[in-house]
Amino acid sequence: MPAHVVFQNKNGSGEENREFQKRAFCKLTEAREMENQIKFSALREKFQCIPARPKGLRFFSELSREAQDFVLSEEQNRSERFDWDDAELLTEDFKTQLAEFGFEETEVYWSLGYCQGDGVAFYGRVYPESLKEKDRKAKRLIAALEAAGDALYIEITGANNHYHHWNSMTVEIEFENESDDEDLPARLKIARPALRENLEEYLAEKVKEISRELEKSGYAEIEYAHDENAIRDELGEREHLYEKDGTCVMTEFEFYEWKQTDNSIPQNI
Numbered sequence: 001m002p003a004h005v006v007f008q009n010k011n012g013s014g015e016e017n018r019e020f021q022k023r024a025f026c027k028l029t030e031a032r033e034m035e036n037q038i039k040f041s042a043l044r045e046k047f048q049c050i051p052a053r054p055k056g057l058r059f060f061s062e063l064s065r066e067a068q069d070f071v072l073s074e075e076q077n078r079s080e081r082f083d084w085d086d087a088e089l090l091t092e093d094f095k096t097q098l099a100e101f102g103f104e105e106t107e108v109y110w111s112l113g114y115c116q117g118d119g120v121a122f123y124g125r126v127y128p129e130s131l132k133e134k135d136r137k138a139k140r141l142i143a144a145l146e147a148a149g150d151a152l153y154i155e156i157t158g159a160n161n162h163y164h165h166w167n168s169m170t171v172e173i174e175f176e177n178e179s180d181d182e183d184l185p186a187r188l189k190i191a192r193p194a195l196r197e198n199l200e201e202y203l204a205e206k207v208k209e210i211s212r213e214l215e216k217s218g219y220a221e222i223e224y225a226h227d228e229n230a231i232r233d234e235l236g237e238r239e240h241l242y243e244k245d246g247t248c249v250m251t252e253f254e255f256y257e258w259k260q261t262d263n264s265i266p267q268n269i
Helices: 014-049 065-076 084-101 128-134 136-147 186-225 228-237 252-261
Strands: 107-111 119-126 150-157 170-177 248-250
Touching: 065 228, 084 107, 084 119, 084 186, 107 186, 119 128, 119 186, 128 136, 128 150, 136 150, 136 186, 150 186, 170 186, 248 252
Parallel strands: none
Antiparallel strands: 107 119, 119 150, 150 170
């Protein structure tokens, strides 16, 4: 409160006014002291929660916005941002998705660098029983062919191609029929050629559709690894240490080793 403000009891004598002012001033002083104690307690608690670290270094959350943006840019452009471990995880994810469609025995090939010829492809043996289990339309066509006496051998070829994408795969189906056509109903004899053609066309389009979906999900994973908000959250959780300008001088692992050997260095934020 400004120094020129005077507390006054307008209904009292001069002595009473002085006493009133004295009591009011004491209450104001007590209130200010309590407020300062609360602020000091909160500040002390805050600094007690700050981990010790080498003098002058800062965590990402303690950097200025400009320095944080510098760190973010460096991290986005780091070549190891999506590394071999991430690539292996993505390959396993592709295999999991393929198994859900009935292509669990195929091998996955992919390249996702936004270049011509990039994409996702899968090659190898495809088992009719797996397709019947996972794909309703394939089940209907295969069951009809089996009823007509056909045994199916299905394979996706093209693994020797230079590029691997939705259009690099060829579905090859061998139809073997050892039954005596004379014993088959006429309707199955007539329907069999059309059923074979329908299955070939359906699987040819199906693998292309799956390839495009895998490509889309793969790019989404790679883009997420470079997403600004995702990286900012990740940096906030790390315990890397930086200079004031955002230059990283100690990784999380190096900081852990420092804490194990000497954590008595006074902090200086």
